[in-house]
């Protein structure tokens with residue numbers, strides 16, 4: 001027991017390096033506000049006139065308006081028959097209406113299923129079948145039609161303005177830390193996409209951890225250019241903004257001119273991006289303006305030390321790299337005060353415990369990153385087997401990422417044990433692409449791998465054995481008809497045979513450049 005207490009103290013010391021010097025780690029309780037909606041309401045009451053979100057054109061939403069309008073939208077949704085625990089797909093670009101609709105859903109304890117706006121019929125069918133939604137909020141009529149066609153029962157298709165008849169608001173803000181709040185489709189370490197169920201406590205703990213670690217304050221303004229259908233934009237960007245009582249400029253999609261506008265004309269103080277965005281920034285005039293921001297964060301994919309240095313040299317901005325995952329929201333981060341070490345993802349965030357599980361007996365080398373903490377989800381929807389496989393017998397979450405610790409406790413991610421390609425911050429699962437390409441009549445065999453790319457991090461590359469005349473363009477177009485555009489292979493290589501081991505497993509490492 002004594003050893004356990006000692007271990008616990010080590011962990012608190014490790015993450016306390018994220019706290020301001022005058023904060024006693026013993027007083028930090030990430031879940032004290034119990035749920036996101038309760039925490040948000042407390043912020044709105046503190047300063048009802050504060051702007052919480054604005055558009056690039058300058059349209060603003062105040063705390064009081066978000067409180068009032070989200071209650072009105074909750075009244076409409078309740079009148080339409082939605083009840084706590086019902087699932088709602090949300091698939092739209094960021095807008096003030098979308099934020100109101102999302103907050104309304106969480107306040108009345110609907111479970112939100114975020115869905116990429118690039119998804120086509122096949123992906124949509126899978127999401128609808130696995131999450132059985134009652135309603136969907138979309139900003140595109142064609143996507144609404146695909147959703148309706150995919151649904152065996154009635155599915156209410158709504159726009160972000162939720163233009164339904166009004167009704168009395170239902171009970172609001174009753175979520176507690178255990179209330180299921182998001183179902184995010186992800187493949188975890190293996191297999192087909194599964195629904196990771198995140199509770200309000202998971203989401204609150206992570207948002208509070210980064211609020212503390214990054215000194216997120218009410219006068220901060222985030223240039224929010226990430227999509228709101230993935231954890232980076234939603235669980236960090238939007239949840240953190242509302243929790244800090246701060247504001248965000250909602251930019252529907254990323255471009256460097258829009259970032260320049262948010263900094264120069266709308267007083268943005270922070271920017272969060274994936275490495276592809278920093279790659280583009282580094283080649284554009286906005287690089288010179290980046291130094292005006294209080295904080296720039298990178299995550300979702302590895303940021304090369306070279307790009308980190310290039311941005312620092314040209315702008316004075318030392319990007320803070322952090323590491324997260326859909327199932328665990330935010331895990332590790334470089335410190336705000338103290339060294340931001342290029343090529344590393346820093347140290348565990350407040351509340352997060354991390355260990356490296358070594359395949360061999362060498363405790364100093366790389367090992368699988370395993371996590372515990374209030375940020376870690378409880379499991380996959382209707383999939384106890386996958387849930388059991390992703391936790392160790394003693395209750396740690398297996399990330400499938402391979403990490404290495406340096407002498408100062410900074411972690412570098414040096415590989416992945418899961419079959420995953422990360423292109424521009426989007427996850428692509430080789431098996432899904434291979435399954436599609438195999439249905440092409442000319443294809444005998446195929447392996448899909450990620451090859452190195454300066455812009456995208458990894459490029460989806462198909463290595464194909466074909467028995468008939470077929471061109472790379474033909475295969476790419478074929479894939480594009482069945483998959484979201486970001487998943488289609490950008491490179492196709494033809495080979496006579498795929499390298500396999502004695503058990504017939506493709507040796508993917510031999511195909512990566």
Ligand code: MLC
Pocket residue numbers: 226227230231232233253254274276277299300301323324325326423424425426456485486487
């Ligand atoms: C767009 N395209 C991509 C792509 N994004 N191709 C490969 N990988 C991507 N990520 C395609 C488009 O469909 C288009 O295809 C072509 O590239 C040109 O599009 P573009 O206009 O240049 O791209 P753009 O729209 O600017 O998108 C690039 C991007 C975007 C980097 C802004 O990919 C993006 O927002 N990425 C962030 C994803 C994210 O939020 N990840 C967080 C996951 S959460 P075509 O065929 O029309 O030419 C997570 C946990 C954590 O990982 O730790 O955060």
Ligand code: AMP
Pocket residue numbers: 186187188231298299300301302303321322323324325326327345399401413416422427
């Ligand atoms: P997702 O399943 O979309 O949430 O993606 C999570 C995965 O993104 C992690 O398991 C990592 O492999 C990767 N990832 C996130 N942040 C980083 C980072 N800073 N460096 C390297 N990989 C990262």
